[in-house]
Amino acid sequence: MRPVKKVALLHDLCGVGKAALTNMVPVLSVMGIEACPIPTILLSTHTGGYGKPAMEKISTTYIRECADHYVANQVTFDLIFVGYLGSEGMIEAVEYFLSCFPDTEVIIDPIMGDHGRYYTNFDSSYGESMRRLLPYASIIMPNITEGCLLTQTSCSENMIQETILTICKDLEKAGAKKIVMTSVPCSSGRKGIVLYENGEMQLFEKECLACEYHGTGDTFDGVFVGAYLNNKSLEESLELAHAFVYACMKESERYDYEEREGLIIERNLYMLV
Secondary structure, three states: OOOOEEEEEEEEEEEEOOOOHHHHHHHHHHOOEEEEEEEEEEEEEOOOOOOOOOEEEOOHHHHHHHHHHHHHOOOOOOEEEEOOOOOHHHHHHHHHHHHOOOOOEEEEOOOOEEOOEEOOOOOHHHHHHHHOOHHHOOEEOOEHHHHHHHHOOOOOOOOOHHHHHHHHHHHHHOOOOEEEEEEEEOOOOOEEEEEEEOOEEEEEEEOOOOOOOOOHHHHHHHHHHHHHHOOOOHHHHHHHHHHHHHHHHHHHHOOOOOHHHOOOOHHHHHHHO
């Protein structure tokens, strides 16, 4: 038995502007999890607020050969996390990667849209390709926009709970076993987090801040994955993830700190020990 659990992270890597792997690796390390980064694309910055970043696409061959190398050396993971992929070719390569570890639990954040629409470099064909990964996932973690895009549901700020439940059931039919959906509109006007498992949906209404720091979703993912691997329930994991993100947002608000810089996570990492 390994002294620490090991998670493979298939996600993008940004040099400046804390997001993606830059957030998830330190969070998981502090939580006692060995984080194994497998970059899907290299960026000088994230894509919000810095103009067009320098970019180096990772070849799909690299992802496939990583899987082959790990299998040949009997490397195993306690969990595989799938984040930003960026192209239909990369989705196919990641599907191959996942197929090489059929007994390993998978969590997918289908990063492809927000505020009711696809990100500018994606369209419906990307969403259709992403659906192919859902059967591999024990848990998927879309925001409400991505949930709508994956199920071809109209997205609005006034969605009723019956519609959200239908989205969850449609995702389940597509192969997702359990769902943690963020940025879900609540009747009070606030945002919430949906937990769907075993045919039942719970909505947890959460306090929100007006700021929108980059990398909050990745930080949430990192804490959730760490808590889940540390044997917390899904509800406990999402509660801890939200509490940590909220604390980091409050910390960031204390300073003259640009939202594009991402969350100040460094001063709150002690909360996860």
